[in-house]
Amino acid sequence: MISPTSLSYYILSLGCAKNQVDSEKLNGAFLDAGFIPAAHPQHADIVVINTCAFIEDAKRESIDAIFEMLTLRRRVKRGFPQKVVVVGCLAKRYALSLRNEIPEIDFIYGLVDEQLLPALCNAFGIKKEKCSFRQVPLDEGIPYAYIKISEGCSNNCSFCAIPFIRGEAISFSPEKIFADVDEATARGVKELIIVAQDICSYRYGKVTLKSLVKKICARTDVPWIRLMYCHPDHVDEELIELIAAEKRICRYLDIPFQHASANVLRSMGRKGDAETYMRLIELLRKSINGIHIRSTFLVGYPNETEDDFRMLLDFIKEVKLEKVGAFMYSPEEGTKAFALNDLVPKRIKRARYHELLSTQKEISKNALRKMKGKRINVLVEKHIRKNQWIGRTEFDAPEVDGIFFLTSKSATLHSIVNAEVTNFSEYDLWGISE
Ligand code: SF4
Numbered sequence: 001m002i003s004p005t006s007l008s009y010y011i012l013s014l015g016c017a018k019n020q021v022d023s024e025k026l027n028g029a030f031l032d033a034g035f036i037p038a039a040h041p042q043h044a045d046i047v048v049i050n051t052c053a054f055i056e057d058a059k060r061e062s063i064d065a066i067f068e069m070l071t072l073r074r075r076v077k078r079g080f081p082q083k084v085v086v087v088g089c090l091a092k093r094y095a096l097s098l099r100n101e102i103p104e105i106d107f108i109y110g111l112v113d114e115q116l117l118p119a120l121c122n123a124f125g126i127k128k129e130k131c132s133f134r135q136v137p138l139d140e141g142i143p144y145a146y147i148k149i150s151e152g153c154s155n156n157c158s159f160c161a162i163p164f165i166r167g168e169a170i171s172f173s174p175e176k177i178f179a180d181v182d183e184a185t186a187r188g189v190k191e192l193i194i195v196a197q198d199i200c201s202y203r204y205g206k207v208t209l210k211s212l213v214k215k216i217c218a219r220t221d222v223p224w225i226r227l228m229y230c231h232p233d234h235v236d237e238e239l240i241e242l243i244a245a246e247k248r249i250c251r252y253l254d255i256p257f258q259h260a261s262a263n264v265l266r267s268m269g270r271k272g273d274a275e276t277y278m279r280l281i282e283l284l285r286k287s288i289n290g291i292h293i294r295s296t297f298l299v300g301y302p303n304e305t306e307d308d309f310r311m312l313l314d315f316i317k318e319v320k321l322e323k324v325g326a327f328m329y330s331p332e333e334g335t336k337a338f339a340l341n342d343l344v345p346k347r348i349k350r351a352r353y354h355e356l357l358s359t360q361k362e363i364s365k366n367a368l369r370k371m372k373g374k375r376i377n378v379l380v381e382k383h384i385r386k387n388q389w390i391g392r393t394e395f396d397a398p399e400v401d402g403i404f405f406l407t408s409k410s411a412t413l414h415s416i417v418n419a420e421v422t423n424f425s426e427y428d429l430w431g432i433s434e
Contacts, residue, residue, distance in 0.1 A: 001127040002080060004034040010044035011138055012069070014062055015052025017195045017228065017399075019088060021135065021148040022112035023050045026087075028134035029117040042072045046083045046120070050112060051090035053165060056330035062090045070104050083124055087112055089165045111166065135180050137187075143381060143414040144191035144224075144398055145184035149177055149212065153197035155231055157258070158269045158336035159301060159329060162197055169197065171204045174212060181216055190379055190414055191224040191250075192216070193397065199227055200234035210238045217246055223416060224379065224394055226250045232257050233271045235280060244288045250394040251288055255280075256296040260315035261308035264301050269336070274315045281319050292367070292395040294323035299356055300349030301329045302340035309352050316359055322367040323401055324360040328353050361426050368402075368424035378404045378419045378431065380411045391417075393429065402427035410434055 009030050013023035026048065031037065038044035047069050051062035066086055074082045083106040086098060092110035099108060107123050109116050114133045121128040137145065152167040153160075184192060194213065196202060202209040217225060225248050230239070232255050243249045259265050262273035272280075284291055297312060316324065328349045331338050344352075378391040389406040396402050404419070411417050411433060423430035 001125055003127055004030075004121070005036070007045040007080065007126065008036040008038040008043060009046040009048065010038045010041045011048045011050060012041065012065055013050045013138060014065060015050075015054065015058060015089065017146045017193065018148055018151075018197070019050055019052060020138075021146045021195070022088070023048075024135045024137055024146075025133050026050070026112050026116060027138055028136040029114070029132055031136055032132035032134065033117060033121075033128050033130050041069055042074065044082070045080050046085060046124070047072075048085045048087060051086060051088040053089040053093045053161065055327060055332070057327070059090060062088075066098075066102060066105065070102070073104075083107065085109070085120060087116060092165050093161065135183060142398070143189055143379060144193055145180075145187070145189045146193045146195050147177060147180050147184065147216075148172070148195050149199060149202050149209075150196040154201065155198055156269055156336075158267060159298060159332070161332040161335055164334050166197070169201050171202050173204055174207055174215065177212065177216070178219060181220055185220045185222055188414070189222060190416060191226060192220065192222050193226045193228055195228045198229060198231040198234060200230045200236070200239065208238070210242050213242060213249070214246075217248060223248060224250055226252060226394075226397060228254045228397065230255045232277055232280060235284075237283075240284060240287045243291070251291040252294070252395050252397065253284065253291060254294040254296075254397065258296065258298045259301065259304075259308070259312055261304070261311045264304055264308050264312075267303060267337070267340070268298075268301065274311060277315070278319060281321070292322040294325070294397070294401065295321050296325040296327065297356060298327055298329055299352040300344040302331075302337060302344065303342045304329075304344055304352075313356065313359055316356065316363070320363045320367065321360075322395065323364065324356075325400065326353055326356050326360075365424065365426045368426075368429060371421045371429060372424055373421065375418055375420050376429075376431070377416050378406055378433070379416050380406065380408075380413055383413055402429065404428070405430045406433065407431070408433040 011023050013020050041047045049065050052058040069084050085107045086105050087109045091108050095108050150171040152169045153163050154169040156163050257277055260274040376393050380389050380391045382390040387409050389411050391404040391406050417433045419431040419433035421429050421431045
């Protein structure tokens with residue numbers, strides 16, 4: 001049996017913030033068992049790739065990463081040939097194909113859970129005594145922590161593979177969530193990001209999202225609390241009141257509307273339409289002063305006509321959301337939409353995708369233009385050179401939104417400073433503080 005203390009590991013986390021949380025829990029398990037973290041995959045005895053399989057592009061990225069890691073593979077080190085381990089959504093969905101088509105992978109496991117590390121140690125003859133599953137960031141230098149409040153999704157949108165990869169929605173107990181909040185608070189993070197496939201569906205006994213978030217606010221002094229991913233049909237007045245009343249909750253909401261045409265939305269299994277979504281946006285803007293709304297749209301869904309797409313573009317021009325992402329539909333086995341025949345040709349899908357993003361570009365720029373001259377709080381995340389920093393405002397989530405280029409003589413890493421916005425681009429801001 002090999003001792004974990006003589007072995008190093010590296011985790012490559014792909015996909016969404018929820019997957020990131022799984023990778024961080026696995027990181028905690030490795031560390032507590034005595035393994036040594038490696039800074040680069042080529043220096044690690046065990047490389048774990050936590051994959052994504054949401055859409056075609058994500059699957060391709062995961063496969064590319066697997067081949068890249070297999071190419072990096074070192075043959076022998078202290079008698080332990082490097083192991084390549086594939087886990088996560090792709091592994092859960094395509095375990096058999098991966099096993100048959102890429103036999104060089106040493107170990108395949110589904111979604112990351114508490115049993116993963118014991119199973120891995122067992123497979124590789126590694127002695128393991130301690131067992132934990134606490135969340136430890138892969139990058140110690142980040143001032144924020146994702147807090148996952150539930151797993152899976154029961155919304156069953158017709159295009160989405162998540163419900164059968166990650167299962168029906170299961171809300172975590174408040175105690176489990178509070179333990180993650182307390183650990184992140186103790187690490188001194190400046191931002192907690194509450195994530196789930198649909199946070200609005202959270203319910204644990206009598207505890208709802210509103211009561212949970214209130215309790216989180218009461219037990220932590222972390223200055224920013226961000227709520228991420230609300231199904232548009234589930235955003236209610238309770239949630240809006242909570243964001244309006246609790247100053248530490250970022251005035252930012254990520255609501256993936258996916259489309260605006262009622263025809264497409266019905267086929268997707270969603271209730272809304274352009275009008276109801278416009279009313280929701282209006283209510284949010286009226287109730288929460290200065291809120292920035294982010295959304296994601298899916299283009300090229302089967303049967304999406306030119307009229308449907310024009311309706312979506314008109315909606316985007318009308319509501320002028322501050323931030324928008326888009327993705328192209330890909331048929332996913334097992335989903336309801338997979339059976340639909342009338343596929344939009346790739347060329348048209350791509351053209352619609354680019355048209356949507358270029359329409360949004362100007363809208364985003366105009367939203368940021370309005371911020372010029374205003375004072376705004378910035379979380380300082382990185383030092384570039386003397387008096388130059390990179391940060392983020394409460395209106396920008398990490399990794400997906402813009403950044404703030406800050407000039408400041410007195411800023412310190414991971415502090416929140418008040419800065420004046422001096423310039424802007426389509427996605428980023430520039431500014432100055434003392
Ligand atoms: S709400 Fe999101 S995660 Fe859930 S099924 Fe719909 S698209 Fe997928």
